Amino acid sequence: MCATFFLVGDYLRKEPELVKRMIDEGHIIGNHTWSHPDLTKLNKEQYKEELEKFEDYYTKITGKKLLKILRPPSGTFSERSLKIADELGYYNIFWSLAYKDWEIDKQRGWKYAYNEVMKRIHPGAIILLHPVSKDNTDALEKIIVDLKADGYEFSPITKLFIPQALYVNIN
Numbered sequence: 001m002c003a004t005f006f007l008v009g010d011y012l013r014k015e016p017e018l019v020k021r022m023i024d025e026g027h028i029i030g031n032h033t034w035s036h037p038d039l040t041k042l043n044k045e046q047y048k049e050e051l052e053k054f055e056d057y058y059t060k061i062t063g064k065k066l067l068k069i070l071r072p073p074s075g076t077f078s079e080r081s082l083k084i085a086d087e088l089g090y091y092n093i094f095w096s097l098a099y100k101d102w103e104i105d106k107q108r109g110w111k112y113a114y115n116e117v118m119k120r121i122h123p124g125a126i127i128l129l130h131p132v133s134k135d136n137t138d139a140l141e142k143i144i145v146d147l148k149a150d151g152y153e154f155s156p157i158t159k160l161f162i163p164q165a166l167y168v169n170i171n
Helices: 009-014 016-024 044-062 079-087 110-120 134-149 164-170
Strands: 004-007 028-031
Touching: 004 009, 009 016, 009 044, 016 028, 016 044, 028 044, 044 079, 110 134
Parallel strands: 004 028
Antiparallel strands: none
C-alpha cells in the first residue's frame, strides 16, 4: 500500500531521514509549499518561489526529482492560482474527505478520528489526515483494516490522476 504525503519545507528540513524512508517504502511525496502560504495572495514570482524552494530542497536531500503534485495550503485556490500551478507543470490535488484534525490541543481520541473518517467514506474518496493528530495515528490501522474489509482498495494518487508517463520520468 502506498500513501501520498504532502509536505512543507519545514518538514523536509526537520525530518530528512523520515522523508527518505517514505520514499524507500514506496510512498509518494507531494508539494504542500515551502512555508504554507495562501497561494491566492501571492504574485506569480512568489508562488513559483514557494514551489521551487520545496522542489530544490527535496532533490537536495533525496537525490530525486519531485513528482509535480500540489496540495494548496488550506485548500485555498482561485482560477489564477490554478492557472499558475498548471503553467509550472503541477497537478493540483484536493481531498474529498477531511475533518478538523490539525488542532493538537483539541484531540478527542482514536474513536473520534475513526468515526469521522468512516461516516464520510465514499467510493473514490481521497482522505486527508494531518500527521500532527495523535487521534489519526491511533485510528489509522483500524481505518485501513475496516475499509479493506468493506471492499475498499487503496491506490497511489498517481494511479488515480497522474499520467503514467509523468510518474515514470521521475524515478
